[in-house]
Amino acid sequence: MSDGFGFHVEVAHSSGSRAGVLTTPHGQVQTPLFMPVATLASVKGVDIARVVETGATMLLANTYHLHLRPGEELVSQAGGVGHFMGWSGPTLTDSGGYQVFSLAQQVKVTDHGAAFRSHLDGSQVNLTPEKAVAIQESLGADVAMQLDHVIGLPAARNDVAEAMERSLAWGERCLAARQKSDQAMFGIVQGGLDPELRAISAKHLRSLPFEGFAVGGLSVGEGPEAMASTLQVTVPYLPQDKPRYLMGVGTPSDILGAVNEGIDMFDCVMPTRSGRTGLAFTWQGKVNLKNSKYQNDKMPLDEDCEIKELNKYSKSYLNHLIKSNEMMASMLISLHNIYFYQQFMGEIRKNIKNGTFQSFYKKYMNLFD
Numbered sequence: 001m002s003d004g005f006g007f008h009v010e011v012a013h014s015s016g017s018r019a020g021v022l023t024t025p026h027g028q029v030q031t032p033l034f035m036p037v038a039t040l041a042s043v044k045g046v047d048i049a050r051v052v053e054t055g056a057t058m059l060l061a062n063t064y065h066l067h068l069r070p071g072e073e074l075v076s077q078a079g080g081v082g083h084f085m086g087w088s089g090p091t092l093t094d095s096g097g098y099q100v101f102s103l104a105q106q107v108k109v110t111d112h113g114a115a116f117r118s119h120l121d122g123s124q125v126n127l128t129p130e131k132a133v134a135i136q137e138s139l140g141a142d143v144a145m146q147l148d149h150v151i152g153l154p155a156a157r158n159d160v161a162e163a164m165e166r167s168l169a170w171g172e173r174c175l176a177a178r179q180k181s182d183q184a185m186f187g188i189v190q191g192g193l194d195p196e197l198r199a200i201s202a203k204h205l206r207s208l209p210f211e212g213f214a215v216g217g218l219s220v221g222e223g224p225e226a227m228a229s230t231l232q233v234t235v236p237y238l239p240q241d242k243p244r245y246l247m248g249v250g251t252p253s254d255i256l257g258a259v260n261e262g263i264d265m266f267d268c269v270m271p272t273r274s275g276r277t278g279l280a281f282t283w284q285g286k287v288n289l290k291n292s293k294y295q296n297d298k299m300p301l302d303e304d305c306e307i308k309e310l311n312k313y314s315k316s317y318l319n320h321l322i323k324s325n326e327m328m329a330s331m332l333i334s335l336h337n338i339y340f341y342q343q344f345m346g347e348i349r350k351n352i353k354n355g356t357f358q359s360f361y362k363k364y365m366n367l368f369d
Contacts, residue, residue: 005142005184005211007031007243007264011353016235016262017361019352022058022243024090024142025182026082029057031243031264032352034255034345035092036271036338040065041075041085044272045327045334048086053307054335055342057089060267063135063145064096064103068118068125072138080140092143092267095132095174097188097216098248101150109149111166129173137180145214146174148188153222160192164201167216175208184211186245192217193226195233202237212243215263219248227254231261238262252281252344252368256361259348271341275334278322282340285367287315289333294319301336310336 004025012018020031036043036051039062043051051059061081066072078084082091097114100107105117113128129147136144148167151159167190174185187210191197205213215234218227231246238244245265246258255266274281278290280301287294287301297315305311313332321329351360 002184002211003182007212007241009240013352013355013357015260015358017259017352017357018262018264019349020243020264022264024184026088026090026142029090030349032259032345032348033058033265034341035060035265035267037267037269038085038087040069041081043338045275045331046272046338050335051087051338054339055346056338058092059087059089060092060094061139061141062094062096062099063132063139064099066139067096067135068120072135076138076140082140090143091141093136093139093141093145094247095136095145095147096127097148097150100127101152109166111169113147129170130177133174133177137183141183143184143186143212145186146171146188148190148216150217153192153217155192157194160194161197164190164192164197168201168204171205171208171210175210186210186212186214188214188216188247189234189238190217193222193230198230198234199237202234206237206239210242212245213238214245214247216247218246219250224254224257228257228261231258231263235262252341253365255344256348256365260361271337272334275337276330278329278333280333281337281368289315289318290322302340305336305339307335307339310339
């Protein structure tokens with residue numbers, strides 16, 4: 001166990017949902033939690049002071065992007081990724097495996113690591129498990145992720161199995177490469193949509209001294225039913241006393257379904273990406289503020305919003321900003337969406353603790369389809 005890191009389950013239900021407390025060197029946070037994505041040490045379109053106002057407790061930044069620009073040395077000299085972006089709470093860094101899969105050019109993956117061309121300038125980059133650990137230790141996040149081999153779905157079973165086995169070997173190398181005692185590391189379960197491969201991956205990883213475990217390789221083309229069935233065959237193999245993280249997920253419905261299977265941590269660009277397209281998440285469902293029916297709607301998105309500045313703006317005004325291509329539209333809607341996600345997670349935690357999560361689940365599960 002890394003110094004200053006711990007996890008305690010406060011309430012757990014037989015149905016799967018649970019609430020707990022994650023302890024890090026930068027404070028304690030309650031789970032289940034949602035991490036806004038600060039890929040480049042910035043939550044897109046929302047300044048850190050506003051992110052704090054939303055109630056967010058933990059942020060995610062990305063190893064691949066920060067390694068390419070501005071470089072982990074500069075971030076380290078600034079006191080780590082949290083200090084660099086003005087955030088005082090806990091942080092987690094993704095290892096970069098997904099970005100190698102989704103962004104890099106001319107990628108060649110071997111057992112040694114991944115060699116690819118930067119999507120920024122075409123320069124040659126080599127990312128090994130050892131290099132991924134060194135970068136993340138320089139970035140100074142509270143939680144680092146092992147380097148994993150991500151492939152798109154659907155894929156041939158042999159290819160999925162090879163990527164899974166490679167990820168297991170890389171996980172062991174990441175653990176062996178650790179130098180810092182104050183940074184936790186999570187292993188990543190792979191195996192595509194194959195129950196047998198997922199079980200093999202989870203069983204192997206749980207025997208290793210990771211502080212937590214992530215379910216990776218989803219949100220890469222499979223549907224919600226496939227995601228749910230994959231969690232059902234994966235989570236039972238993960239330790240009860242360590243946090244479980246579903247990477248890159250997702251919609252409020254995705255989160256509800258995963259919490260129901262026992263997941264504790266989430267991240268996704270959904271709140272800000274949707275904000276940039278004029279889509280808001282509310283307790284009444286999704287609101288497409290581009291729609292002309294909001295042109296004369298004088299009500300705010302959320303009358304009970306605790307961020308007073310958001311209450312000043314009507315749906316009519318937001319509709320006007322969108323139609324005028326004003327950047328303030330995406331900024332305000334992104335801020336609202338992050339706030340809604342934090343409120344949503346707060347209600348999930350409250351209902352788990354009160355024993356009413358199943359009712360909450362049934363009420364909101366299909367609202368955001």
